[in-house]
Amino acid sequence: MFNPTDIIDLLAANVRQTRNPFGVRPSRFNTWWRGLSGFTRRPGDALLFTGLMYQAIPYINATTRYLERLEGSSWAGCLRWGRLVPASLRGRGLSVLTSGADRKKFNGILQTICRLLRQSEVNFFYHPEMDFYSGILLYDLGDQDGFVRHARFVARTLQLHGVRKVITVDPHTTYALKELYPRYTGASFEVQPYFSLLQCRGSERGNGKPPVVLHDPCFYGRYLELSEGPRRVLRDLGLEYVEVRNCGEFTSCCGGPAESVSPALNREILGRRAAELKAAAAPVVTFCPICLANLLKAGLPVEDLASLVGRYLAPEEK
Amino acid sequence: MALVDPDFAAELKAYGVDTALDCFNCGTCAAICPLNFEHFPRKMIRYVQVGAKQKILQQAQDLWRCLHCGLCTRTCPRQANPGELILGLRRYVLAQFRRA
Structure with missing residues (x-):
């Protein structure tokens, strides 16, 4: 296990300097929307707010690969000097280490969500300059001051642009905007996860397809109690799903939150959850980028809810 | 020997830890915690209750x-919110480390 303060100080410095935990310039980091057909900036009723979580996965994967090698070695202590390196250099170095295939894959999920929302005739817009990392990792790690400072900046920017309604795509950002921002910044937004807006009734295109097994993320299952939303989408599509014993509000953690301070602990927790899911003998579907990346690491056949639904409801234009 | 600070639980309120004294140490949180690690988080909550500040810092x-x-929070029979308590303790410890 790394010294948590070394990790927190490094992440906090990155968020202060670049508004994301990796020290990567936003123009390099948030590129999924480029070249997307039918892309709309304004007008629109609700802002699609990705919280940069799907975009972050290739960077998390690259970081974790190196942390895994460092953990427990005599070099682990060197992390504390990382914050002395300028954020721009840290970010550039990390960008080089990320895989292009990973970036394409996770950006593709956001593009699918965009297509699904359009297909469901949701009145939304996207503006990359209004899309920020929520700061949730700082909150989870206990850096309250760093989180509140960043959250206030994000909330103020959204308020300045007159944003009232927000559509989110992952549980961590949804929790931050729905529960933490009102408490710590005083700013309230009407927050809805994208799957609660999808209209699939009557399509029943999934009839006769093999069942999938669901992995609920902790934040949707317990903190926000939104596990029913994705199930409703699958039912409306006529897709069968299997429940494992630990599901919904009693879902098991995938180990993702331990990734930054102890990749070894992450592997231990992930192994246990992977075994539970494997026993169901069906492809796994989840709706959180952190869970998705983790379960992929365990070698499970797993895909994001958006990718699955997108195949039936809004196939990619060739 | 560990010194106890009877005002520790009160001191922690500034960090959002205000349910520690509601806990009656049944151990449900430690039983359900996926870490299976040395009576975590019950042990930490007990330290707060008895004012063992140094134990927390060690x-x-x-x-x-x-x-x-x-x-743990979902299953706590006393609604003592063990998960948020641990989060509050992280805030407290981080503030102590940064001050030092």
């Missing part, structure tokens, strides 16, 4: 093992 690193998955 074992501070263990606080960051918590996955913040919320299973």
Whole structure:
């Protein structure tokens, strides 16, 4: 296990300097929307707010690969000097280490969500300059001051642009905007996860397809109690799903939150959850980028809810 | 020998830890915690209750093992919110480290 303060100080410095935990310039980091057909900036009723979580996965994967090698070695202590390196250099170095295939894959999920929302005739817009990392990792790690400072900046920017309604795509950002921002910044937004807006009734295109097994993320299952939303989408599509014993509000953690301070602990927790899911003998579907990346690491056949639904409801234009 | 600070629980209120004294140490949180690690988080809550500030600081690193998955909070029969308590202790410890 790394010294948590070394990790927190490094992440906090990155968020202060670049508004994301990796020290990567936003123009390099948030590129999924480029070249997307039918892309709309304004007008629109609700802002699609990705919280940069799907975009972050290739960077998390690259970081974790190196942390895994460092953990427990005599070099682990060197992390504390990382914050002395300028954020721009840290970010550039990390960008080089990320895989292009990973970036394409996770950006593709956001593009699918965009297509699904359009297909469901949701009145939304996207503006990359209004899309920020929520700061949730700082909150989870206990850096309250760093989180509140960043959250206030994000909330103020959204308020300045007159944003009232927000559509989110992952549980961590949804929790931050729905529960933490009102408490710590005083700013309230009407927050809805994208799957609660999808209209699939009557399509029943999934009839006769093999069942999938669901992995609920902790934040949707317990903190926000939104596990029913994705199930409703699958039912409306006529897709069968299997429940494992630990599901919904009693879902098991995938180990993702331990990734930054102890990749070894992450592997231990992930192994246990992977075994539970494997026993169901069906492809796994989840709706959180952190869970998705983790379960992929365990070698499970797993895909994001958006990718699955997108195949039936809004196939990619060739 | 560990010194106890009877005002510790009150001091922690500034960090959002205000339910520690509601806990009656049944151990449900430790039983359901996916870490299976040395009676975590019950042990930490007990330290707060008895004012064992030094014990918390000595074992501070263990606080960051918590996955913040919320299973303990969901199943706590006293609604003592063990998950948020651990989060509050992280805030407290981080503030102490930064001050030092």
